[in-house]
Amino acid sequence: MCVVGSNGGGKTSLIRSLLGQMPHTGTIRLESDGPIQIGYVPQFLEIDRTLPLTVANIMTVMVQRKPAFFGTTRKHASEIEAALDKVGFLEKRNRRFGGLSGGERQRVMFAQALMPEPDLLVLDEPTSNMDEAGTRRIEELVLELNTAGTTILWVNHDGAQVRRVAQSAIVVEGTITFHGAPGEMPQGAPGVAGAMGASGVAGAVTGAAT
Secondary structure (H helix, E strand, O other), X not given: OEEEOOOOOOHHHHHHHHOOOOOOOOOOOOOOOOOXXXXXXXXXXXXXXXXXXXXXXXXXXXXXXXXXXXXXXXXHXXXXXXXXXXXXXXXXXXXXXXXXXXXXXXXXXXXXXXXXXOOEEEEEOOOOOOOHHHHHHHHHHHHHHHHOOOEEEEEOOEHHHHHHHOOOEEEEOOOEEEEEOHHHXXXXXXXXXXXXXXXXXXXXXXXXXX
């Protein structure tokens, strides 16, 4: 599912409430037979770019309690390589994280969100700074994850991308003003770049829940 809407419409508040990062009224209910593992890809990651940390170091910091300078456990090293390979970034695991472009950092953030494998993956415009190759790989991966049973909640401003990857979309403007197929979104929907035609809807990004 893609979430669209203008700035200040409530998209970030929705995500933060879902992640338990801000107080809210009402009820958020996640239906599952057991505990739900949530993966999250923020739009930006603030980090001191002068730190001498590699991509692998950053991944290690995020997944194990032992400090990265003590090394990565064999189990985590294998998981890190698998996650970076999924986003097409394995060969760059030894590059300094601070030297990466914005789009490259987003690919690393996407990889960390896959550890452990999530039941719900929350994405906040993860491809906004990516090049075409990176964007294509992430779109393919999202569809693969959804097919395997992962529920996707993707904040998105790109109308063409919404058509490519989403089976359903909601427009948030303080409240939900639309929920349905991307091709049925009203023309000129706030916060969406590009026309939303009735054709070209592909993929399935709803997962186990809609």
